[in-house]
Amino acid sequence: MGAYLYLAPALLVIGIFVLFPAVDLFFLSLCKASIIGRTRFIGFGNFVDLIASRDFLSSLKATAIFMVSVVLAQTFIALVVAILSESESRAMGLARTVFFIPVVLPFVVTSYLWKFLYNPEFGLIGSILSWLGAPRQGFLADPSQALPSLIVSCIWKSWAFFMMIFLAGLKEIPRELYECAYLEGASSRQRVRYVTLPLLKRTILFVVVVTTMDSVAKVFTPVLVMTDGGPRSATDLLVYYIWRTAFRLGDIGYASAVSVFMFAFVLAVSLVQLRVGREWDA
Amino acid sequence: MRKDSPAWDLGGRLVLAMLLLSIALPVLWGLSLAFRSNEEIVRVGGLSPGTFVPAAFILDNFARLFQAVDLVRVIALTLFICACVTGLSLLLNSFAAYAFARMEFPGKRLLFGIVIATMILPIEILIVPLYRVVKDLGLMNRLGSLILPFGATGFGIFFMRQFFAGVPRELDEAAVIDGCGRAGIFFRILLPLARTPLVTLGLIVFLQQWDSFLVPVTFISKKEDMLLQVAINNLYAHIYFSDTALLFAAMVVGALPVIVLFISLQRYYIAGISSSGIKG
Numbered sequence: 001m002g003a004y005l006y007l008a009p010a011l012l013v014i015g016i017f018v019l020f021p022a023v024d025l026f027f028l029s030l031c032k033a034s035i036i037g038r039t040r041f042i043g044f045g046n047f048v049d050l051i052a053s054r055d056f057l058s059s060l061k062a063t064a065i066f067m068v069s070v071v072l073a074q075t076f077i078a079l080v081v082a083i084l085s086e087s088e089s090r091a092m093g094l095a096r097t098v099f100f101i102p103v104v105l106p107f108v109v110t111s112y113l114w115k116f117l118y119n120p121e122f123g124l125i126g127s128i129l130s131w132l133g134a135p136r137q138g139f140l141a142d143p144s145q146a147l148p149s150l151i152v153s154c155i156w157k158s159w160a161f162f163m164m165i166f167l168a169g170l171k172e173i174p175r176e177l178y179e180c181a182y183l184e185g186a187s188s189r190q191r192v193r194y195v196t197l198p199l200l201k202r203t204i205l206f207v208v209v210v211t212t213m214d215s216v217a218k219v220f221t222p223v224l225v226m227t228d229g230g231p232r233s234a235t236d237l238l239v240y241y242i243w244r245t246a247f248r249l250g251d252i253g254y255a256s257a258v259s260v261f262m263f264a265f266v267l268a269v270s271l272v273q274l275r276v277g278r279e280w281d282a
Numbered sequence: 283m284r285k286d287s288p289a290w291d292l293g294g295r296l297v298l299a300m301l302l303l304s305i306a307l308p309v310l311w312g313l314s315l316a317f318r319s320n321e322e323i324v325r326v327g328g329l330s331p332g333t334f335v336p337a338a339f340i341l342d343n344f345a346r347l348f349q350a351v352d353l354v355r356v357i358a359l360t361l362f363i364c365a366c367v368t369g370l371s372l373l374l375n376s377f378a379a380y381a382f383a384r385m386e387f388p389g390k391r392l393l394f395g396i397v398i399a400t401m402i403l404p405i406e407i408l409i410v411p412l413y414r415v416v417k418d419l420g421l422m423n424r425l426g427s428l429i430l431p432f433g434a435t436g437f438g439i440f441f442m443r444q445f446f447a448g449v450p451r452e453l454d455e456a457a458v459i460d461g462c463g464r465a466g467i468f469f470r471i472l473l474p475l476a477r478t479p480l481v482t483l484g485l486i487v488f489l490q491q492w493d494s495f496l497v498p499v500t501f502i503s504k505k506e507d508m509l510l511q512v513a514i515n516n517l518y519a520h521i522y523f524s525d526t527a528l529l530f531a532a533m534v535v536g537a538l539p540v541i542v543l544f545i546s547l548q549r550y551y552i553a554g555i556s557s558s559g560i561k562g
Contacts, residue, residue: 002464003385007393010378010434016419017431018400021411028411035413081301084294097548098302101309104544104551106493108511109533112518113312116526122323124311156304161555168556188290217404221495225515239406246410247500255410263407 029260033253035246046257056258058233059241062147063216063262066237067269069148070215074155074162075207079200081159082166083192096167099160107157107218111225114153115140118226140227146234154215154222162207169203170196205277209270216266238262310334315530316343323526343531350521350528351513353535360510363425364491367432368484374434375483376476379442380468384454394443400436409500416501427501428509432491438483441554445479446472482554485547492540510536 029046033039050056081099085092102110117124118139126136139149173196181191197204220239223229229236229244238258246255315323317339326333347353381387382394405412412431421427449472457467473480495511502508508516514532522528544551 003381003387003390006377006381006385006464006468010374010439011393011397013374013430013434014397014400014436016415017412017433018403018408018436019396021408021415022403024411024414025408028414077301081298084298095298095302097545098305100544100548101305101541104489104540105537106495106511106540108493108495108514109537112514112529112533113308116315116530117308117311122326124308156308164552164555171556213402213404217406220406224499242406243409243496243500246413252410252414259407259410263403267402 025256025259028253028256031253031256033251033256035250035252039253042253046254047261049254050257050261055233055236055241059236059238060265062234062236063238065147066151066154066219067212067215069151070155071208071211073151074159074215075204075211077155077159078162078207079166079204082163082170083196085163086167086170096160096163099163102157103161105157107221108225110153110157111222114149114156114222115226117153118149141231143232143234146227146231150219150222150226150235153226154219157222158214158218162211165207166200166203169200173199201277201281205273205281208277209273212269212273213266216262312530313534315527316534317341318527319343320525320527340527343527344535346528347531347535351508351517351532353513355506356508356510356513357535359425359507360492363428363494363509364488366429367491368487370429370433371435371438371487372480372484375438376442376473376480377468378434378439379446380472382439382443383446384451384467385464397436397439401440405431406496409496413500421501423502423504423507425507428494428498431497432487438487441483442476442479445476449475478550478553481547482550485543485551486554489540489543489551 031039032042140146177195181195219237223240227235229240242255242258246252314336317336416427453471454467457471498509498512514536517532518529
């Protein structure tokens with residue numbers, strides 16, 4: 001009995017603020033529900049509306065582009081830098097600390113920083129481009145550049161976090177394997193190719209799966225701060241679409257349906273990744 | 283032993299140098315805006331190497347910031363919330379972790395499985411039903427809505443359990459012989475040993491809460507109860523739209539504490555990330 005006493009407070013919190021909402025989310029997604037009015041069960045009506053909605057489809061497309069770009073580019077950068085900066089030297093330690101600064105900075109702060117870096121009048125990126133002789137760009141103000149600009153800023157913010165996970169994975173690789181490869185006359189590139197990468201497969205898979213959910217869920221702040229979903233809905237990613245549908249338009253039934261869809265979408269992608277990863281590992 | 287062809291080495295160094303620059307330049311540029319006048323920001327326009335350092339470090343922006351918002355109150359409140367969540371979650375997560383690591387009871391595997399499964403549910407997905415719960419509990423516009431939902435987390439329980447499970451059981455047995463009960467084992471043996479993981483988890487939770495934006499922006503509309511990140515956003519979004527210098531001064535205030543905290547406790551933070559990676 002004593003065990004439950006120790007468990008009760010934590011389980012109560014998780015039950016009330018995570019599990020109950022998770023169940024309620026499914027229920028709400030099947031209801032016509034507004035933020036102030038009553039809730040009425042309507043079955044799959046919201047999902048029918050959702051698939052027919054152009055706003056939703058464009059939001060889904062932008063989210064998919066965002067997800068794929070972030071997962072690929074961010075994982076690649078994190079992995080390469082982890083391999084390059086693995087040494088224990090003081091200089092590398094200092095470099096890793098600098099790399100980590102964007103990770104610890106508040107998201108509101110980095111989002112405003114990037115909003116202004118992209119500023120067409122006095123932003124740093126525009127001025128660097130103009131020294132190089134490139135024409136002035138719209139960045140966040142340009143519907144075709146806004147999403148890529150957002151992607152770059154989000155990768156800048158987070159890649160070093162995953163570098164740290166790769167570094168932890170690298171530490172697990174026995175030194176002897178590298179020594180063996182070295183004695184066999186393998187070059188650096190071959191050592192990476194035949195020792196590091198194969199032994200890092202599980203870590204890579206873990207990072208990819210975590211990044212997939214993260215990239216889709218953790219973009220609320222940068223979107224609200226940098227673009228407010230615009231221009232012309234170019235950066236209206238699903239989490240933001242959900243939030244503004246629920247809290248600005250008050251349609252919480254529909255917003256819940258989008259949430260359920262988004263969760264199922266990420267889950268499906270993750271399962272495929274795990275499946276492919278397992279075959280690849282075998 | 284890892285020395286190799288100079289080209290490979292040089293290429294690697296070049297990549298690292300570029301990345302260092304890609305972080306240092308924007309951060310220093312942003313910092314510099316906090317010490318310029320608005321007039322200078324626009325006049326200097328596209329910065330050139332000669333104007334990268336502000337002409338005269340102006341502290342006026344910070345002075346104006348303290349007049350524009352009740353900054354002392356905002357920071358005190360933010361610190362208070364961060365401290366409450368950190369304290370509460372360390373306590374509740376450790377309690378639960380202790381039960382999962384050391385006790386046998388019916389439903390243990392199932393409960394632990396559920397706790398672990400909650401890790402795949404980010405708050406962004408649950409924000410709509412969470413809003414309903416908060417409203418039904420009468421927590422709207424109350425500080426409880428910022429604290430209670432984070433009082434225990436799947437990650438926190440998992441993280442502490444991994445540590446407790448690694449502590450030899452002989453210590454518990456010795457304590458029992460000395461007359462300790464369950465609570466005694468927990469408070470006298472396990473918690474004191476868990477200093478490092480507690481600092482690590484505490485730091486992670488604290489930084490997360492300092493960064494918190496979605497939840498306060500959704501649940502708190504009273505202006506007096508604004509948290510720091512919301513206050514920074516409001517400065518730009520609602521009050522001083524074109525006052526770039528003021529915004530950047532606020533951003534420096536919002537960033538400074540976490541930078542200091544991170545640099546001084548870096549070791550713990552890295553340890554936390556590492557363990558989350560390996561266990562996956």
